[in-house]
Amino acid sequence: MTTRASIRFLRKGQIVELFHVPPNAMVLDYLRLEERARGAKEGCNEGDCGACTVALGSLRNGKLVYEPVNACILLVGQLDGKELVTVDDLADGGVLHPVQQALVDTHGSQCGFCTPGFVMSLFTLYSQGGAPTRDEIATHIAGNLCRCTGYRPIIDAGLAACGGTPVDRWAREAKQAAKQLAALDDRSDVFVGTPESFIARPAMPETLARLAAEHPDATIVSGATDVGLWITKQMRALPKIILTGGVKELHAVEAARTQVTLGAAATYAEATPALSAIDPDIAEVLRRLGSTQVRASGTVGGNIANGSPIGDMPPMLIALGATLTLRHGDSERSLPLEDFFIAYGKQDRKPGELVWRIDVPKLRANETFRAYKISKRFDQDISAVMAAFRFALDGRKVSSARIAFGGMAATPRRGACAEAALQGTPLDQPGSWDAAIAALARDFQPISDMRASAAYRIEVAQGLLRKALMEVAGTSATRVLGDRKAVA
Numbered sequence: 001m002t003t004r005a006s007i008r009f010l011r012k013g014q015i016v017e018l019f020h021v022p023p024n025a026m027v028l029d030y031l032r033l034e035e036r037a038r039g040a041k042e043g044c045n046e047g048d049c050g051a052c053t054v055a056l057g058s059l060r061n062g063k064l065v066y067e068p069v070n071a072c073i074l075l076v077g078q079l080d081g082k083e084l085v086t087v088d089d090l091a092d093g094g095v096l097h098p099v100q101q102a103l104v105d106t107h108g109s110q111c112g113f114c115t116p117g118f119v120m121s122l123f124t125l126y127s128q129g130g131a132p133t134r135d136e137i138a139t140h141i142a143g144n145l146c147r148c149t150g151y152r153p154i155i156d157a158g159l160a161a162c163g164g165t166p167v168d169r170w171a172r173e174a175k176q177a178a179k180q181l182a183a184l185d186d187r188s189d190v191f192v193g194t195p196e197s198f199i200a201r202p203a204m205p206e207t208l209a210r211l212a213a214e215h216p217d218a219t220i221v222s223g224a225t226d227v228g229l230w231i232t233k234q235m236r237a238l239p240k241i242i243l244t245g246g247v248k249e250l251h252a253v254e255a256a257r258t259q260v261t262l263g264a265a266a267t268y269a270e271a272t273p274a275l276s277a278i279d280p281d282i283a284e285v286l287r288r289l290g291s292t293q294v295r296a297s298g299t300v301g302g303n304i305a306n307g308s309p310i311g312d313m314p315p316m317l318i319a320l321g322a323t324l325t326l327r328h329g330d331s332e333r334s335l336p337l338e339d340f341f342i343a344y345g346k347q348d349r350k351p352g353e354l355v356w357r358i359d360v361p362k363l364r365a366n367e368t369f370r371a372y373k374i375s376k377r378f379d380q381d382i383s384a385v386m387a388a389f390r391f392a393l394d395g396r397k398v399s400s401a402r403i404a405f406g407g408m409a410a411t412p413r414r415g416a417c418a419e420a421a422l423q424g425t426p427l428d429q430p431g432s433w434d435a436a437i438a439a440l441a442r443d444f445q446p447i448s449d450m451r452a453s454a455a456y457r458i459e460v461a462q463g464l465l466r467k468a469l470m471e472v473a474g475t476s477a478t479r480v481l482g483d484r485k486a487v488a
Contacts, residue, residue: 001187001188001189001203001204001207002186002188002189003188003189003190003191004186004188004189004190004191005019005190005191005192006018006019006190006192007021007076007077007079007080007190007192007199007201008080008081008184009079009080009081009082009083009084009184010057010082010083010084010177010180010181010184011083011084012089013173013176013177013180015180015184018076018192019192020192021076021077021192021193021199022199023075023077023193023197023198023199023238023239023240023241024075024231024237024238024241025075025076025077025199026071026072026073026074026075026076026228026231026232027054027071027072027074027075027076027078027079027084028040028042028052028071028072028074030076031054031071031086037086037088038088039086039087039088039116040052040053040054040071040086040087040088040116040117040120041113041114041116041117042072043072043113043114043145044072045072045073045232045233046072046073046228046229046232046233047070047072047073047225047228047229047293047294048143048145048380049114049117049144049145050070050114050117050118050121050141050143050144050145050291050293051113051114051116051117051144051145052070052071052072052117053068053069053070053071053116053117053118053120053121053143053144053293054068054069054071054074054084054085054086054087054120055067055068055069055084055085055086055120055123055124055127056069056079056082056083056084056085056296057082057083057084057085057170057177057181058081058082058083058181059178059181059182059185060270062178063178064174064177064178064181066083066085066123066124066127066170067124067269067292067296068120068121068123068124068143068292068293068296069293069296069297070143070225070228070293070294070297072228072232073224073225073228073229073231073232073297074224074228074297075199075221075224075228075241075243076199077190077192077199077201077241077243078201078224078243078245078297080184080190080201080246081181081184081185081246082181083177083180083181085120085123085170086116086120087116087119087120090119090123090168092168092169097119097123097168098126098161098167098168099119099122099123099126099157099158099161099162100119101161102122102156102157102158102160102161103115103118103119103122103153103154103157105157105160106153106154106156106157106160107149107153108149108153108154108156108157109149110148110149111148111149114144114145114146114147114149117144118141118144118146118154121140121141121143121144121292121293122137122140122141122157122158122161122162124140124292125137125140125158125162126161126162126166126168127166127168127170127171128162129164129165129166130162130164131162131163131164132158132159132162134155134159137155137158137159137162138151138155139287139292139379140158140292141154141155141158141292142291142292142379142380143290143291143292143293143294143380144291187203187204188203189201189202189203189204189207189246190202190203190246196239196240197239197240198239198240198241199241199243200218200241200242200243201242201243201245201246202242202243202246202247203246203247203248204247205247205249205250206330208242208244208246208247208250208354209327209328209329209330209354210329211242212242212328212352212353212354213328213329213352213353214352215240215242215352216350216351216352217240217351218240218241218242219238219240219241219242220242220244220305220354221241221242221243221244221302222243222244222245222264222265222298222299222301222302222305223245223267223294223297223298223299223302224297225290225294225297225298225302226298226302226306226308244264244265244299244301244354245265247263247265249263250263250264250265250266250301250356251263251265251266251267251270252266253266253270253271253273253274254274255274255277257362258361258362259359259360259361259362260274260275260277260278260359260360260362261357261358261359261360262274262275262300262301262357262358262360263301263356263357264299264300264301264302264304264305264354264355264356264357264358265299265301266299266300266301267295267296267297267298267299268286268289268290268294268295268296268298268299268300269295269296271300272286272295275360278320278360278362278363278369279363279369279371281369281370281371281372282316282369282371284371285312285316285371285373285386288312288373288375288378288379288380289312289313289373290380291379291380294380300313300358301355301356301358302355304317304324304337304340304355304358305347305349305355307340307341307344307345307346307347307411309344309406309407309409309410309411309412310382310383310386310406310407310451311386311406311412312373312383312386312406314337314341314404314406314412315371315386315387315388315404315405315406315412316371316386316388316404317337317358317360318337318338318388318402318404318412318413318414319369319371319388319389319390319402319403319404320360320361320363320369320388320390320402321336321361321390321402322336322337322358322359322360322361323335323336323337323358323359324336324337324340324355324357324358325356325357325358325359326349326353326354326355326356327353327354327356328350328352328353328354329352332356335348337358338404338412338413338414341411341412341413342411343410343411344410344411363390364392366392366393366394366399367390367391367392367393368390368391368393368472369388369389369390369391370387370388370389370467370468370471370472371386371387371388371389372385372386372387372388372464372467372468373386374386374387374460374464375451376451382451383406383407383451384407384451384452384456384457384460385405385406385407385408385452385457385460385461385464386405386406386407386412387403387404387405387406387461387464387465387468388403388404388405389401389402389403389404389465389468390402391422391468391469391472393427393472396426396427396428396473397424397425397426397427398422398423398424398425398427398469399423399424400419400422400423401418401419401422401423401436402414402419403415403418403419403422403465405444405461407446407451407452407457408444408446408457408461409444409445409446413443413444414443415439415440415443415444416443417439417440417442417443418436418437418439418440418443418465419436420439421435421436421439422436427469427472427473427474428473430469430470430473430475433465433466433469436465437462437465437466438462440458440461440462440465441458441462444457444458444461446458
């Protein structure tokens with residue numbers, strides 16, 4: 001196995017090779033300060049507004065795929081093996097790209113600061129082909145904020161431009177770009193810098209595990225949707241960064257008969273089809289988790305590893321009974337996911353140990369699942385309360401339950417008292433649920449913060465448990481997914 005001391009990526013049809021890359025270097029700074037390509041704008045500098053959106057091209061199952069990402073929180077090292085496309089590249093010989101022209105025709109831009117990001121998000125949608133609906137376009141651009149134009153003409157532009165088979169320069173040159181990206185995939189381990197300060201992107205599982213064990217003080221980065229903010233907002237110097245995204249095996253998503261297995265570097269975009277197939281509620285939560293840009297970069301494993309008490313994914317995985325596999329060097333160990341979270345900011349992971357794999361059981365024939373995300377904004381917002389319930393039924397009785405919440409404690413956690421109180425509860429006697437609903441106040445003592453008060457969180461959690469039981473019992477209307485007017 002060879003080691004390469006450079007970052008290589010495809011840019012405007014040419015291979016760019018960078019030999020001197022500071023570990024903390026961001027793609028937006030590289031574009032604006034090094035290339036002087038200033039179409040992508042710096043807005044929030046934390047991955048929320050979308051003004052910096054660029055497209056990354058990669059080969060997925062032999063097919064060239066373009067995804068939108070936030071350049072402000074994307075490390076230059078993450079470009080290795082990808083194609084980078086910016087708004088500066090789209091016009092072809094003075095002729096606007098179809099997406100750009102549609103925005104002109106529909107009057108989709110006023111001040112214009114956000115427009116480059118909208119263009120690039122719509123460009124990635126255009127590259128997919130097909131004819132997206134208005135709702136699908138709205139979901140795709142949920143990570144792009146506009147404060148003056150309004151979204152109707154922007155969505156109209158998407159409807160006008162994204163109506164069939166792509167005919168732009170990227171479609172015409174797709175075979176050549178795919179060949180170049182395949183050539184970049186030399187399976188070399190990347191190590192740029194010195195043992196004291198470096199950015200590394202191993203290509204092999206063994207190399208990644210060994211490097212992490214040798215440098216237990218290094219920052220492990222999957223998608224950088226969280227770590228990126230450490231750099232741009234907290235101004236933290238991270239002298240050693242190890243990227244997990246170069247290991248193909250860690251992107252694996254396998255859907256077997258009884259479970260879904262995710263490699264820890266699988267992005268939300270990669271994992272969503274298999275996870276969504278488990279239950280429609282999972283699909284809806286994933287649709288609202290971050291933005292299209294965040295889901296293209298962020299990983300399920302990274303969300304688990306950072307141990308956030310308000311992450312959307314852990315409560316659902318805990319309710320499903322997921323198992324986590326960790327690796328340190330050549331040794332692996334597994335544990336129930338709920339046992340990984342010990343206290344606020346503390347997980348059962350020793351220095352140099354990596355989150356490696358997540359095994360997620362599918363629902364059995366007698367099991368049903370519900371999940372609810374409660375937040376101030378419907379799209380791209382952090383949860384005030386995240387609830388997930390898995391009920392095993394014996395006829396019209398709850399034989400067992402797994403109840404998990406985020407935002408209710410210092411870690412994602414199960415409601416043991418409520419679970420015990422539900423055992424044997426008849427679905428046809430709503431009054432019998434009261435003990436379990438009241439037990440949530442013993443299971444959780446949430447805090448008050450900027451997102452919600454402690455009293456609100458308890459009341460919402462109890463209401464969500466009742467809502468779930470009513471839906472399962474059939475005493476409530478069938479759940480309706482994706483209705484923006486039905487925000488709790």
